[in-house]
Amino acid sequence: MNDFKIKIREQSDVQIIDLKGYLDAHTASEFEQTMQKLINEKKFNILVNCKNLSYISSAGLGVFMAYIEEVRKYKGDIKLANMPPKIYNVFDILGFPLIYEIYNNEEEALKKFLKKS
Amino acid sequence: MVNFRKNFSKLFNLILAVAFFIFGLLVDIIGKNFETQPIYKDVFKILAFLFFFFYIKVNWKRESIPLRRLVAILILGVVLITLTLTLSILSVNFEFQEKSNILIPVNFLTIFISNLVTLIVGVSSLILLFAIRDIFYYKQKKNTARNFLILNLLLIATAISSFNIDPLDSRLLTKILFGLFIFSTFIFSFKMPWIVYLTKKDKALTILFSFLVIVSFSVLSVLYQDSSQTGKLVLYYSPVIYNFTKGIFSLIVIYSIIAFLSTIFHLPTADAFDKKMNEISSLHNLSKLITQVLDFDELVSTVTKTTLEVCEAEASWLEINKTFLKPNHKYKSFETDSSFAVIAHLNISPQDIKVINESLIINLREKIATDRKPLIIQNFKMESSGKENNSKVGSLIAVPLITRDELFGVLYATKSMEYGFDQEDLDIASAFADQAAIAIDNSKLIEKSIERERLVREMSLAQGMQQKLLPQRIPEIKAIEIEAFFSPAFEVGGDYYDFLMIDEQNLAIVIGDVSGKGISAAFYMSEMKGIFQSLCKIFPSPKQFLVKANEVISASIDKKSFISLVYATLNLETGLLRVARAGHCPIIHSSGTEAKYIRPNGIGLGMGNNKLFEKFISEVEIKLSNNDVLVFYTDGITEAHPTGGEEYGYTRLLETVKRNQSKSAIEIRDEIISSVNQHTNNEPPFDDITLIILKWFGKKIGDKDERF
Known part of the structure; x- marks a missing residue:
């Protein structure tokens, strides 16, 4: 079985989620729980680092969509960073870059968060 | 009748006993003054009591x-x-x-x-x-x-x-x-x-x-x-x-x-001895419980209860790894940290458990995870950092639950007394924990296999639905050759394609991928088919069609789900192709020695509200030349990969199309499929694979026929 791991870090009021491995229909629920937990804790500044993400399926993409509306309602955002080209392509084809901010690295994304607040 | 007989035989003994007793009495009366007693006097009396004996024996209830x-x-x-x-x-x-x-x-x-x-x-x-x-x-x-x-x-x-x-x-x-x-x-x-x-x-x-x-x-x-x-x-x-x-x-x-x-x-x-008996009966109860592993909730609460009994503790709780819980489980649990949760507690509140964990200097669970041995804290106050120490805990034991060499949980028990536990308590608690670990593990395995069975059934149902939704035959149209290929994955991937003549001149082609798998994917597919069949005649422009489709789909689709779609119309008179793309894989247009991806902007259906969707969607028009080839496909092709290997990808696909451009639609289709299969070493696909090849011969096809 392909492994999937989630880690959460906090940096200057931004929750950084590190995704690692294979995010598909079977592992998406774990990611979903993590997101739900952050939102329950009223932590709406979320940065997802995709550096070690090796695969994402439509179910994985769905998790982002499930929470973006609510997060933005509370003046927060879900930003993405550090995508390997292959992963970026998946997001790109579906039109994610039109709706989500995707950055080359974490620092850029963090800067954006700070600028806003 | 039988009852009467039984009663009678009982009574019979009593009647005989009384009769012989009376005989004995009569003999005594008659022989009152005799100096030697007749033999039968004793015989009567012995017989009397013999029948009393039988009477009691028959009626006796053992205690x-x-x-x-x-x-x-x-x-x-x-x-x-x-x-x-x-x-x-x-x-x-x-x-x-x-x-x-x-x-x-x-x-x-x-x-x-x-x-x-x-x-x-x-x-x-x-x-x-x-x-x-x-x-x-x-x-x-x-x-x-x-x-x-x-x-x-x-x-x-x-x-x-x-x-x-x-x-x-x-x-x-x-x-x-x-x-x-x-x-x-x-x-x-x-x-x-x-x-x-x-x-x-x-x-x-x-x-x-x-x-x-x-x-x-x-x-x-x-x-x-x-x-x-x-x-x-x-x-x-x-x-x-x-x-x-x-x-x-x-x-x-x-x-x-x-x-x-x-x-x-x-x-x-x-x-x-009392204690030993208690332990034995508790362990006995647990071994009975191992056969009742179907109810996970009940199992874990019995585990804490039995822990309490075997080591005469005052409170106990069970903490297990969250991966052991089903997502969206319904157990009353609370998290202790990111990977563990307490799923059963007895005589102690979640709040108190937190206080205990926080006030200890060492991290109990981490210590157990590394040592893999039961642990005993004889004097809780000495081991704790002192702050906020109003808990009623004097001593504590913690025992690991291990199966298949993996620590998945820890069982805790406490007493208000200091030095309340001895080595024997620890031994019996460990023995008990071993049993409990097996029971809990079995319970999970059963749960998993039930879940797996349910999935398999759902999959076959969804596959059946999908097969019915896809076109049963490909339209035969003079100006073009159309070939389609569809290969379902074990778990229905949600691929969908369809053709329809909008009017006498225009053919509508749709290909899409519904997010998610199984029955929910099949459900959205059928909704998509309905939308396609009804809307394509009303909205001839692909862009308009997709905007309208998004409006309908967004109203019913789950927040996490979306549909990626390419919608195209082809005028069979003029060869004018109009394409719009809603987050789906771009189509390939191959003409002469050139082959390129046609990629108009657009986000997936259901990904944004109508305003947003409309803002991003665009439409492309292409005038087809003779022998041009169009390739529609789903990500099952581009993401096809051998286990652990590279994906087939967009470059390989484009090259394959370009190389075979001059061939017929069916040949191009077969070339692509064999190229993909070669790449994946013929491993079964992880996702649905759909491929549509369309070859344009132009209006002049009639002339061609005449030439031959």
């Missing part, structure tokens, strides 16, 4: 708790003493004259009283015999019945040996047999397994009751000794019955003395 029988014996003893003393106090005028060894009653009243007293004492003795047998038979072994039979035979032999003897005479044989009987009573009485199993409280009661039984039956033995008036009443009736009664009294006294003494000897170990 499995020895202590209760002991109490019954005591009550009967007290009743007999009371009756006997009442008889003396009433100073009824009964007396015997002694002539050599013969007793002669002075009046008829003496005969009556003799018969009555013997009836009561004799029948009581028979009852006592059965009562003693119940105690004797507790936890009976192979030779228990044999020992008791020997005892009975000796008793009967003693009694019978005084058959037809003068009441005040006695035979040497009787004395020898009685001695043997007393001796074997001593020997066999030493086996008293029931005392060991008594709880401490019951042991105390046993000491009290057996003492009272000793006293009461010693009194009875004195009251009925052969020199006393009451003893003579029975002796006159029959020396056989007298000896039997005497034997029973002795048996009870001896047995009670030994019971009394051995209970006293067992008293110091009573506490330890």
